[in-house]
Amino acid sequence: MNIDFPWHFDGRGRTAATDDDNHIRAMIELLLFTAPGERVNRPDFGSGLLQMVFAPNSPELAAAVQFTLQAALNRSMADLIDVRGVQASSDDATLSVEVSYVVKATGQAQTATFSGGAG
Numbered sequence: 225m226n227i228d229f230p231w232h233f234d235g236r237g238r239t240a241a242t243d244d245d246n247h248i249r250a251m252i253e254l255l256l257f258t259a260p261g262e263r264v265n266r267p268d269f270g271s272g273l274l275q276m277v278f279a280p281n282s283p284e285l286a287a288a289v290q291f292t293l294q295a296a297l298n299r300s301m302a303d304l305i306d307v308r309g310v311q312a313s314s315d316d317a318t319l320s321v322e323v324s325y326v327v328k329a330t331g332q333a334q335t336a337t338f339s340g341g342a343g
Contacts, residue, residue, distance in 0.1 A: 229254070244329065248304055249336050252323055255300055256293065256338060271296040273321075281319055286312040289321060297323065304328060 226247035228240040242250070258270035271293050279285050290312040297307045305325040312321045320339040327334060 245327065245332070245334060248301075248327060249334070251301065251304070252297070252325075252336055253338065255296055256321065266300075269300050281314045281316070283314060286314045286319065289319065293321060293323070297325075308333070 225241035228242040229250035232240050234240040256271050256273050259274050260270040260272055261267050263269045276285060276289060290310050294310045305327055308324040310323050318339055322335060322337045324335045
C-alpha cells in the first residue's frame with residue numbers, strides 16, 4: 225500500500241493508504257500540476273502545464289500541452305508506466321487532458337482524465 229494523496233488520516237486515525245493504481249494516478253496528477261524546478265531534489269519533475277493556464281485556449285494550446293505532457297511523463301514516470309497516449313483537447317474555456325498508460329507492475333491498461341478552465 226502507498227500513502228494516499230492528498231495526505232490525510234483514515235477512519236482509524238492513521239495515515240490513509242491507497243492501492244497502486246490510485247497512487248500512480250495521483251502521481252500523474254502531481255506531475256501535471258507541478259512546475260519544473262518547484263521540487264528541490266527533483267528540479268526536472270513537472271510538466272509546465274500551469275504556465276499555460278493564462279494562454280488563450282485553442283487547438284494550438286492543446287497540441288503544446290499534449291507534447292509537453294508526453295515528454296514529462298516519459299521522463300519522470302518511465303519506471304512505473306508505459307505511456308500509450310496523451311490527448312489534449314480544448315472546448316470553449318475548458319482544457320481536457322486524457323492520459324492512457326499501462327502499469328508496468330501489473331500490465332493493466334489505465335486511462336486518467338483531467339480538465340480545467342484555461343484563459
